[in-house]
Amino acid sequence: MDEGQTGVSVAEAIAVLRGGGVVAVPTETVYGLAGRADDAGAVAAICAAKGRPSDNPLIVHVLDVAAAEKLAVFDVRARALAAAFWPGGLTLVLPVRAGAGLAHGVTGGRGTVAVRVPSHPVMRALIAEVGALAAPSANRSGHVSATCAAHVRASLGDGVLVLEGGVCAAGLESSIVQTGEVVRLLRPGAVTAEAISAVVGDLAGAEVGVGLIAPGMMASHYAPLQPVRLGALRAEAGEFLIGFGAVAGDLNLSGSGDLAAAAAGLFAALYLAEASGRAGIAVAPVPEVGLGRAINDRLRRAAAGR
Numbered sequence: 001m002d003e004g005q006t007g008v009s010v011a012e013a014i015a016v017l018r019g020g021g022v023v024a025v026p027t028e029t030v031y032g033l034a035g036r037a038d039d040a041g042a043v044a045a046i047c048a049a050k051g052r053p054s055d056n057p058l059i060v061h062v063l064d065v066a067a068a069e070k071l072a073v074f075d076v077r078a079r080a081l082a083a084a085f086w087p088g089g090l091t092l093v094l095p096v097r098a099g100a101g102l103a104h105g106v107t108g109g110r111g112t113v114a115v116r117v118p119s120h121p122v123m124r125a126l127i128a129e130v131g132a133l134a135a136p137s138a139n140r141s142g143h144v145s146a147t148c149a150a151h152v153r154a155s156l157g158d159g160v161l162v163l164e165g166g167v168c169a170a171g172l173e174s175s176i177v178q179t180g181e182v183v184r185l186l187r188p189g190a191v192t193a194e195a196i197s198a199v200v201g202d203l204a205g206a207e208v209g210v211g212l213i214a215p216g217m218m219a220s221h222y223a224p225l226q227p228v229r230l231g232a233l234r235a236e237a238g239e240f241l242i243g244f245g246a247v248a249g250d251l252n253l254s255g256s257g258d259l260a261a262a263a264a265g266l267f268a269a270l271y272l273a274e275a276s277g278r279a280g281i282a283v284a285p286v287p288e289v290g291l292g293r294a295i296n297d298r299l300r301r302a303a304a305g306r
Helices: 010-018 040-050 065-069 076-085 121-130 149-156 193-200 259-275 291-303
Strands: 023-025 032-036 059-061 090-095 112-116 175-178 184-187 239-243 280-283
Touching: 010 023, 010 032, 010 121, 023 121, 023 149, 032 040, 032 059, 032 121, 065 076, 076 090, 076 193, 149 259, 175 193, 239 259, 259 280, 259 291
Parallel strands: 059 112, 090 175, 239 280
Antiparallel strands: 023 032, 090 112, 175 184
C-alpha cells in the first residue's frame, strides 16, 4: 500500500466510512469513491469531490442479493441476471423499494436505484462492516476512470483518501441493465451484451428522452484532456497512437487482438496518452463484438464533442 499521506488501511477505511467520510476503494471493475448510501452528507461529499452533477445517480454496492432486495424491487428477469452474474460486473436499475433508506442523492431524485454486488474482496470486506456503499468511479466527473491508486490521485488530487488494492482486473465499469417490460442495456461494460442476452433474450438500448437514469450515459465522458480521434491506422503529426492488433502504435492494447486484455488496459493507456503531452490522441479500430462494444462505447464518449 502507498504509505503516503492519503493511503489508508482497511480498518481505517471502515472507520472513515462509518463516520460519514469518503474513501477511494478498489473494485474488480474500476476504483470507486465510496461513502455510505444512507448518508446524505457522504453522498454530497462524493459529488463535490468528483465535480459530479447532483442529478446523476450513483451505483449502490451491497453484499448479496438479499441486501439488494431490501433496496430495490426485483422482477423475474432481474433475479435471473443476479443469479447469473453476481457477484460481478453487472449493475441492475430497478424500482426503489419503499423504506429503502437511501440518501436522496443516490437516486438523483428518481424512482429507480442502480445496485450491484461486487466480487472484489476488499470492497466486500468494507460492505460487510459498513453496509451499502454508494461508489461511482474515483475520478473527476467526465474524466478517464481510475484502475489503480495512482490514477485516483492523478484525477482527484493527493487530498483524497485511498485504500490501495492493486490494479483492477476488468478495467471497465460494470454493465448496466434495466429490467421491466423491456430489458435495456443502458451501459455496456464488464459483462458482455451477448452474455446478458443469453440469460434474458434480446436487449434494447436506452430509452430516448428519459435523461440520466444511470451512470455513464453522458455523451461526453471518460475523456482525457486532448482531443481523441478514433479508427486510426497511423498517427498524424502530434498524436499519441493507442494501437490494437496489427496497428502497433506508441503502445498497444493487445497485439494479439485479445479484447479482455484491451479492456483491462484501456483507461491506463488513456492516462499514459494524456500524460505524453502530445496535442492529440488517436486510437486504432477495435471490433464491435463482445467486450469491444464496451471499449468502443468508452472511446466514443471520450471523443465526443472534441
